[in-house]
Amino acid sequence: MSLIVQKYGGTSVGTVDRIKNVAKKVAAAKKAGNEIVVVVSAMSGETDKLIALANAVSTNPKDREMDMLLSTGERVTIALLAMALNDMKVDAVSFTGRQSGIITDTAHTRARIKNIDAGRIQEALKKGKVVVVAGFQGITEGSDVTTLGRGGSDLTAVAVAAALKADFCDIYTDVDGVYTTDPNIVPNARKLDKISYDEMLEMASLGAKVLQARSVEFAKKFNVPVRVLSSFHDVPGTLVTKEDKSMEKVVVAGVAYDKNQAKITLSGVPDKPGVAAKLFSKIADSKIIVDMIIQNVSKDGATDISFTVPKTDLKKALPLIKKAAKSIGCNDVVVHEGISKVSIIGVGMRSHSGVASRMFTALSNEGINIMMISTSEIKVSCVIEQKYTELAVRALHDAFGLEKTA
Numbered sequence: 001m002s003l004i005v006q007k008y009g010g011t012s013v014g015t016v017d018r019i020k021n022v023a024k025k026v027a028a029a030k031k032a033g034n035e036i037v038v039v040v041s042a043m044s045g046e047t048d049k050l051i052a053l054a055n056a057v058s059t060n061p062k063d064r065e066m067d068m069l070l071s072t073g074e075r076v077t078i079a080l081l082a083m084a085l086n087d088m089k090v091d092a093v094s095f096t097g098r099q100s101g102i103i104t105d106t107a108h109t110r111a112r113i114k115n116i117d118a119g120r121i122q123e124a125l126k127k128g129k130v131v132v133v134a135g136f137q138g139i140t141e142g143s144d145v146t147t148l149g150r151g152g153s154d155l156t157a158v159a160v161a162a163a164l165k166a167d168f169c170d171i172y173t174d175v176d177g178v179y180t181t182d183p184n185i186v187p188n189a190r191k192l193d194k195i196s197y198d199e200m201l202e203m204a205s206l207g208a209k210v211l212q213a214r215s216v217e218f219a220k221k222f223n224v225p226v227r228v229l230s231s232f233h234d235v236p237g238t239l240v241t242k243e244d245k246s247m248e249k250v251v252v253a254g255v256a257y258d259k260n261q262a263k264i265t266l267s268g269v270p271d272k273p274g275v276a277a278k279l280f281s282k283i284a285d286s287k288i289i290v291d292m293i294i295q296n297v298s299k300d301g302a303t304d305i306s307f308t309v310p311k312t313d314l315k316k317a318l319p320l321i322k323k324a325a326k327s328i329g330c331n332d333v334v335v336h337e338g339i340s341k342v343s344i345i346g347v348g349m350r351s352h353s354g355v356a357s358r359m360f361t362a363l364s365n366e367g368i369n370i371m372m373i374s375t376s377e378i379k380v381s382c383v384i385e386q387k388y389t390e391l392a393v394r395a396l397h398d399a400f401g402l403e404k405t406a
Contacts, residue, residue, distance in 0.1 A: 001034055002034045002166075002167040002168065003035040003037075003125075003164060003165070003167050004036055004166060004168050004169075004170060005037045005039060005157050005158075005160050005161040005164065005166045005170070006025075006026065006029070006036060006037070006038045006039070006157075006170045007038075007040070007041075007153060007154060007156075007157035007169070007171045007172060008022050008039075008040050008041065008172045008231060009041045009044075009153065009173055009231075010042055010043055010045070010047070011044045011173070011174045011231070012041075012172055012174065012231035012232075013040055013043055013044075013080075014043050014044035014045070015043075016080070018231075019077070019080050019081055019084055020084050021231075021232075022038075022040075022081060022172075022231065023081060023084035023085050023087075023088060023090075025172075025231075026081075026130060027085060027088050027090045030090055035125050036131075037121060037125070037130075037131045037161075037164065037166070038081065038130060038131070038132045038133065039133045039134075039135045039153055039157040039160060040078055040081055040132065040133075040134070040135055040153070041073075041074060041077065041135050042070075042073025042074050042077055043073070043077055046073040046076070047070060047073050050070050050073060053069070054066060054069055063108035063109045066108070066109055066147075067108045067109060067137075067144075067146050067147045068145050070109075070136075070137075070147050071096075071137040071147060074097075074136055074137060074153075075096060077134075078094035078095070078132045078133065078134045081094070082094040082132045085130055085132070091127075091128060091129045091130065092130040092132055093129050093131060094132040094133075094134075095120065095121065095124075095131060095133050095134065096134045097134050097136075097138040097139055097145070097146075098138075098143075099120060100116070100118070100120065100134070101116050101117030101118055101119065101120060102116050102138035102139065102156065103116065103138060103140070103141060104138035104139065104140060104146045104148070106140050106146070107146070108144075108146055108147070109146075109147055109149065110147075110148070110287065111138060111140075111147065111148055111149075113148070113155065113156075113159050113218075116159055116160060116163040118160065118164055121133070121160070122164070133156065133160060134156075135152060135153025135154075135156040135157065136148055136153045136156060137152070137156075148214075149214075150212075151211075151212030151214075151215070152214075154212040154214075154215035155212055155214045155215040155218060157171065157215070158222075158224050158226065159215075161219075161224045162218065162219075162222035162224050166224070167225070168225050168227055169224050169225070169226045170227045171215075171226060171227070171228050172230065172231040173229070173230065173231065174230070174231060174232065175210060175228075176191065176229065176233055176235050177192065177228050177229070177230075177236075177237040177238035178191070178192050178195055178200065178203070178208075178210050178238040178240070178254075179191050179192065179254070180192065180253070180254045180255065180397065180403070181254055181255040181256070181257075181393055182208075182257070182393065185390050185393050185394060186255075186393060186394055188403040189397065189402070189403070190403055190404075191238065192238050192253065192254070193236075193239065194238060194239040194241055194247075195238060195240055195241075195247075196240075196243040196244075196247050197216060197220035197240060197241070197243070198220070198347060198378055199247070199253050199254070199345050199346060199347055199378065200216045200226075200240045201213060201217055202256075202343070202345040202376070202378060203253075203256045203345050204216050206256040206258055206341065206345065206381060207260075207341065207343070210228055211240070216240065219240065223242065225239065225241050226240040226241075227240070228240065243347055247347050247348070250346055251346050251348040251349060251352045251355060252344045252345065252346040252348065252400040253345055253346040253347070254344075254345050254346070254402065255342065255343070255396045255397050255400075255402065256342070256345060257341065257343070257389050257392070257393050258340060259311075259340040259386055259389060260311045260312055261291070261308050261309075261310065261311055261340055261341050261383065262308065262309055262310070262311045262335060262336065262337045262339070263307075263308050263335070263336040263339050263371070263372070263383065264306065264307055264308070264309065264318075264321060264333065264335055264336075265304060265305070265306040265333070265334045265336070266321075266325050266332070266333055267304045267330070267331050267332045267333075267334065268304070268329075268330055268331025269303050269304065269305050269329075269330050270301065270328060270329050270330075271298040271301055271302055271303045272301075276305065278324065278327070279305070279321075279324050279325070279328055280293075282320055282321075282323070282324040283309075283317065283320060283321065286316065286317065286320055288309055288310075288316065288317045288320075289309065290307050290309055291307070291308045291309070291374070292306075292308045292341075292373075292374040292383060293305065293306070293307040294307070294372055306372065308339075308341070308372070308383065311337060314337070318333075318335065321333060338385060338386045338387070339371065339383050339384065339385065339386055340384060340386040340389040341381050341383050341384075342381070342382055342384060342389065342392045342393060342396065343380065343382075344379065344380050344400065346379075347378050349377065349378050349380075350377050350378065355380065356375065358399060359380050359382070359396060360382075362395045362396055362398075363382065363384070363395065363396075365395070366388070366391055366395045368384050368388045368391065369384065370382045371385075
């Protein structure tokens with residue numbers, strides 16, 4: 001008998017028929033002798049509808065009230081799924097984030113999990129029940145409802161699995177595993193049997209939509225084996241696990257891309273100690289994530305600094321950046337939204353040379369100009385014009401022969 005945490009996303013529970021289909025899968029896993037905890041998202045499109053309602057009544061809704069509103073989406077799904085299971089004679093009970101003991105910090109709309117008191121879940125499991133948990137939400141120590149940000153249900157599932165010391169955390173999605181790149185762009189993209197936590201973390205943070213980056217980080221920290229599976233097809237998926245020797249033989253495991261990027265350039269920045277710290281501390285205080293940063297060579301005591309932020313944060317970030325730029329004596333702030341980031345990822349890069357050169361050559365052969373470059377020991381990322389994104393992904397996938405079985 002295994003203790004398994006299953007997570008189903010919004011598409012998987014998007015209709016009554018799909019909720020019933022999920023109930024059948026859960027019931028089958030339970031009847032096979034497993035202890036089952038199910039984490040579910042809101043029905044597909046529901047969160048967007050709630051956001052539209054908020055914007056219809058307020059031009060600037062407070063984050064606390066947005067959390068209160070958005071948390072209702074998952075409450076609907078957990079109740080419906082528990083009802084469907086009980087109707088199948090499978091004893092099930094639904095818990096909100098509060099009832100599940102998910103304690104977060106106070107950063108509304110993007111809270112971080114601080115602790116999980118899984119006592120109530122464990123009690124229900126001991127009674128033989130299937131526990132259905134609302135993903136994406138928690139509660140502060142002061143009893144305010146919080147949400148974990150987009151994709152937060154993945155994080156909920158992994159965190160609950162860690163708290164329960166589950167044997168597996170199964171993430172059910174509308175795809176049947178992790179691919180070498182987006183199959184919608186590269187039809188011969190190959191499904192991976194397994195991938196390391198580090199590779200999956202890089203792919204998730206660099207634009208791959210299969211798993212949420214924070215959930216992978218949590219899985220790595222607590223060594224939670226994660227299986228990415230299909231909600232609609234009973235086929236083997238991809239295991240996200242600890243790195244092993246076989247993974248190092250593969251130079252590049254995948255290609256990721258992210259169109260949710262905006263480039264900001266500050267020109268005429270005084271080139272003296274403390275200026276960059278003052279600028280980026282202002283941005284950090286607003287919890288906006290800065291990715292690539294490039295500073296040009298100083299000329300006449302001034303320099304240019306370029307960096308990228310998520311395009312979805314640009315509206316919030318720009319007034320802060322302009323204010324900070326003025327305070328440090330910057331000449332101008334220029335925004336470029338028509339960009340994307342393409343990346344190659346692989347733990348094998350640690351032991352193979354010439355990978356970056358091969359990437360740059362592949363892009364050059366397609367006439368694609370590189371605006372910015374960022375590297376780590378297992379990835380290389382380039383900022384390019386957004387209109388070349390699909391071409392770049394195909395070129396890199398071919399250049400590293402990712403369609404071939406390792």
